[in-house]
Amino acid sequence: MSWAGFAVVFAAFFLTHSIPVHPPIRTRLTGIFGTRGFTLGYSALSLAMLAFLIRAAGQAPYVQLWPQMPWQRHAVHLGMLAVCLILALSVGRPNPFSFGGSRNDRFDPARPGLIRWSRHPILLALIIWAGMHLVANGDLAHVILFGLLGSFAMAGRLLIDRRKRRDLGEDRWQTLDAARREAAVLPIPLFRAEVAGRMVIGLGLFVGLLWAHPHLIGVPAL
Structure with missing residues (x-):
């Protein structure tokens, strides 16, 4: 091509x-x-x-900018495990701050889950995905690909914040955000059935991606 x-x-x-x-x-x-x-x-x-x-x-x-080293693949594996767990723990849960939320009227800022650390966990997952793959793919085409997608995700956080501030109203947005940041560091006990189930789904997603990578992308992940 x-x-x-x-x-x-x-x-x-x-x-x-x-x-x-x-x-x-x-x-x-x-x-x-x-x-x-x-x-x-x-x-x-x-x-x-x-x-x-x-x-x-x-x-x-193919235009090489830096060579691929064995440790880079291991870094991608760890990063993708984090990505899968982030997605599993955030998709379909209430999140009035970003896209992808479900039943946002039930959002409890005292128990925000991953939103305690990031208002946009799905975009955070995309940033980690792009960053880890950027490290392991040092040719020009992939640097353009993952660099632009990662930058797009980072810029998206600002754009969504602006839209949500407008939709919720500045006072309401500020109140929810302050309560989110004041929540406990681990607001959802890991032994809860829902959280445990989502973590199992995340692990399953990770294994599925390892298996599907050569079929979808054309390159083995292992």
């Missing part, structure tokens, strides 16, 4: 991420497929385009 082809795939990735969530288009799609249908469809499209983009980076002209 040429650099031009890689650029086209990159442009398609961002278009498929931005166009469906444009308010008028999202409203129309939600009306057709329902909120759950839109969320599932958008998630499937996003993951498929991400896999396509990563494969395109692997097929772009």
Whole structure:
């Protein structure tokens, strides 16, 4: 694949991420497929385009910036284990500060879970994913790929904060954020069935990604 082809795939990735969530288009799609249908469809499209983009980076002209060392792969494994646990412990839980929250009216700032450390755990997972893969892939195409995606996730936190401040109102946002930061460091006991179940799911996701990596990305993870 040429650099031009890689650029086209990159442009398609961002278009498929931005166009469906444009308010008028999202409203129309939600009306057709329902909120759950839109969320599932958008998630499937996003993951498929991400896999396509990563494969395109692997097929772009190879320009080495730094060599890959064995310790880098181990760092990626540890980072991805953290990513999987973060996702499992945060997806589908109340989070009025970011996207991906569910039943936000039930959010308890005294027991915020991972939100105690980050208002945007899903974006944090994306930043760790991009950063760890950036370390282990020192060729130009992958540096562009993971560098831009990681930067996009970091910038996204500021954009979402701005939107949520507007939606919730500055006073309400500040009150919730202050209560979140004052919560106990470990606000959810690890022995709770829900937390234990989510951690098992996270471990299962990690194992599944190790298995699926060569099939989806074309490169073995181990």
